[in-house]
Amino acid sequence: MSLWFWVLLACAVAYATKLLGYLVPRRWMQNERMTRIAGTVTIGLLASLTAVNAVASGQALTFDARIGSLVAAAAALVLRAPFLVVVLVGAAAAAGLRLLGWG
Structure with missing residues (x-):
C-alpha cells in the first residue's frame, strides 16, 4: 500500500476520534478527575514536544x-x-550561542 493510503487513513481516524469526542456526556468532562487528567496529559505532551524539538534534527540527535x-x-x-x-x-541564549559559533 502506498504512503498516501496510510496518511489518509490516519486523517480519517483522527477526524473520527474528534467526532466521537462530541458524544461524551458533559458531566464526564466536568468531573474534577477528568480535569486533572486532561491537564496532566497536556503538560506531558508539551514536555515531550519540547524535548524532541530540542535534540532532534531529522532522524538524528544533535546538540547545538x-x-x-x-x-x-x-x-x-x-x-x-x-x-x-x-x-x-x-x-537570547540561543542567539548568543549561535553568535559564538555553537550550532
Missing part, C-alpha cells in the same frame, strides 16, 4: 544552541520569571 536555550529557559523558570521573560531568555 537549542540545548543551551532550553537550559537558560529552565533556569529562568526555576527563578520564577514571567513567561515572556522565559521566552526572551531562551531566545
